[in-house]
Amino acid sequence: MRVISLAQGRILYEAGAPVDTIYFPQTGLISLLIVTESGGMIEAATVGREGAVGLHAVLGRRLSFTRVNVQIGGSFVAVPVSRFAQHVAGNKAAHEVIQRYTEVLWAEAQQTTACNAAHDAASRLCRWLLQSADRIGSNDIPLTQEFLAQMLGVRRTTVTLLAQTMQDKGLISYSRGRITLLDRDQVEKCACECYAAMQRGRLLASIGIEL
Secondary structure (H helix, E strand, O other): OOOEEEOOEEEEEOOEEEEEEEOOOOOEEEEEEEEOOOOOEEEEEEEEOOOOOOHHHHHHOOEOOOOEEEEEEEEEEEHHHHHHHHOOOOOOOHHHHHHHHHHHHHHHHHHHHHHHHOOOOHHHHHHHHHHHHHOOOEEOOOHHHHHHHHOOOOOHHHHHHHHHHHHHHEEEEEEEEEEEEEEHHHHHHHOHHHHHHHHHHHHHHOOOOOO
């Protein structure tokens, strides 16, 4: 096990590459990205301090279905899949936790797909900011508008206008490369129902109820 520092933009796996290392974010955020032939990207799921990427490889050799990218830099614990598999071999409880967490990520990716298709950019932006704050344990989110536009699949000018509107309403403060949630309650009211749905799914999984 190694504690390492990873910068924003670091690619951990490309789509189709073997998953050989498990990453547990401590202070950063990891995005699972779908990359189009034209080079565009859109986020399918996020992983922060509540989870890890690459855990499913413990169940057998796996390839990554997405580009796995450090979205917010920070501290991460890195463990080779082979070593982690040795420690959980024969441990039924550990395997059940890994399977349950993998199911949660799968469910969130499905919810995100529906969200991107059905909801407007403003409500999706609120949902994304809330999720990111939860994942890193802070309402202060270090992120540029360019990266945020990529995650939401919209133009940077759209994010600029939305962020300015939210700032004018006192919901957030924005300076170059950093967004701070000032009024979480109001941001939650502006977010689409997908945020609550994902929170509910994680709660049910944490208390042992099948999704």
